[in-house]
Amino acid sequence: MKITYPSITKGNPVYMKSNFWELTANALDWLMPAQCSACQARKTPKGLALCNNCLNEVKHRASYCQQCGCDFIANFDHCGRCLSKPPHHDECVSPFIFSGTMQELIWRFKYAGQYPLARVLAGMFAAEIDIENRPEAIVATPIHRSKLRERGYNQSYLLAKHLARLLDIPLLTNAIVKPKATQAQAKLSMKARQTNLRGSFAVTQKITQKHIAIVDDVITTGATMNEISKTLKKNGVDYVQAWGLAYRPELID
Numbered sequence: 001m002k003i004t005y006p007s008i009t010k011g012n013p014v015y016m017k018s019n020f021w022e023l024t025a026n027a028l029d030w031l032m033p034a035q036c037s038a039c040q041a042r043k044t045p046k047g048l049a050l051c052n053n054c055l056n057e058v059k060h061r062a063s064y065c066q067q068c069g070c071d072f073i074a075n076f077d078h079c080g081r082c083l084s085k086p087p088h089h090d091e092c093v094s095p096f097i098f099s100g101t102m103q104e105l106i107w108r109f110k111y112a113g114q115y116p117l118a119r120v121l122a123g124m125f126a127a128e129i130d131i132e133n134r135p136e137a138i139v140a141t142p143i144h145r146s147k148l149r150e151r152g153y154n155q156s157y158l159l160a161k162h163l164a165r166l167l168d169i170p171l172l173t174n175a176i177v178k179p180k181a182t183q184a185q186a187k188l189s190m191k192a193r194q195t196n197l198r199g200s201f202a203v204t205q206k207i208t209q210k211h212i213a214i215v216d217d218v219i220t221t222g223a224t225m226n227e228i229s230k231t232l233k234k235n236g237v238d239y240v241q242a243w244g245l246a247y248r249p250e251l252i253d
């Protein structure tokens with residue numbers, strides 16, 4: 001599918017704030033076009049973060065379960081699993097397929113230390129959010145301090161920080177933390193993932209907002225989102241949205 005851009009229209013506050021995908025077109029762009037954030041080879045059209053080739057390789061998901069976010073192609077909003085045993089979060093927004101340009105950007109952002117990409121990715125994500133249904137506050141998926149030491153930054157927090165600014169939503173920094181280190185999720189079954197994460201998140205302050213979105217870069221089984229949602233709901237939140245930039249059925253969590 002060829003991406004149409006901008007999917008937001010002029011007059012929309014997101015458009016005005018992010019100026020689409022977050023690169024300000026300025027005089028410098030004329031003199032020295034920016035390098036594409038994904039392939040880092042080709043030059044980008046004025047004001048954009050991606051070259052035309054990479055832009056064409058950003059794939060939107062055709063349809064997915066509106067609650068857990070799983071790949072689900074049918075004329076229903078919810079998959080069978082959510083009808084029988086729904087997760088603690090009420091809604092999922094995960095607009096991109098984890099492939100092509102998105103996979104490259106996330107890999108660079110998460111594993112190659114290119115944290116300034118948070119701005120580009122948040123701009124792409126913000127354009128997909130229904131601002132009529134925006135939450136009262138957002139939180140970033142926390143990571144344990146050992147992982148923070150290893151990576152140097154929490155990619156979800158950086159994404160959330162830019163999203164908060166672009167969408168004009170308060171970010172509850174450190175409202176939820178992960179004091180308990182857990183085993184890597186990748187090789188575990190769904191059930192084992194849930195057991196592994198049980199009780200690993202904690203709220204550090206009174207949360208007064210009733211509608212919260214949790215921000216992460218990638219959603220896989222949704223076990224992390226589920227556990228954080230459970231923790232938020234135990235602490236007075238009524239409605240939780242799981243926001244994951246891309247959905248990948250397995251491996252990364």
Ligand SMILES: [Zn+2]
Nearest residue numbers: 036039051054
């Ligand atoms: Zn490119």
Ligand SMILES: [Zn+2]
Nearest residue numbers: 065068079082
């Ligand atoms: Zn579902």
